[in-house]
Amino acid sequence: MRALAMALPEAEEALNGAQIAYSVGGKGFAWAYVARPAPKARRVLVPGVFAVRCRIETKEMLIEAAPDRFFDDDHYRGYPAVLVRLAEIEAEELAGLLREAWRIVEPKAVGGLTGKRTRGGSVVGGCQTRRSPCSDFPISQSLLEPSPSKAEN
Template sequence: MVTEEDVRRLALTLPETTEKTMYGTPAFYVRGKWFARIREEGDVLVLPVPAEEEKAGLIAAEPAKFFTTPHYDGHAIVLARFGAVDAEEMRELLTEAWRLRAPKRLAAEFGDRA
């Protein structure tokens, strides 16, 4: 199980990541674009995914880990429960979300180092 501090630590290891608040909760940005936000509950992370089909696939395959709410219907955004995700999977989720929002050149440079 990951904690808010684990999410913060993992997110801030990604290049050019900053933390600011969004809707009163911690959120992580790469060059001004958000890529993860901790929801009000404090144990759920909001993450963009490449497509709504991927979101649906994650939720169908692992509903204990991933879910959505009506607010996110029609958006390629999935919610992940901290208690159902280990640190390595959280690192992968954050990195994928970061890659979606990072400028192409920065993402490519990071890919060369990873």
């Protein structure tokens, strides 16, 4: 996870105890998942699970297509991030998901690396021009058949 996230332009890692978060320009694109074990209980770190920013449509598609890898909880319901079980996802698939998350939050100054942003948030002259929400990461085959290479924490 760390190597994939930190390979993105101007990515930063922040540590808060055991909780890790990755951001660009001060905006988070992936972070360690913390959950409440019971209502009103203090949130605790869930090892091996990260929240990764994505579009709601992408989140819904991922959860429906591969619930063993992607899921949601009450706290994240309606929020543009999907929960990812790192032990169940291929490194290539995770890298694509992180690239898309990075593109969603990239600041304008960094946007020049991938193209110019338009008002609607799409990128012109770069990697994200009028594509389906999931076209930038390779999930189609990996959703159908598991692979021996899995992403590491």
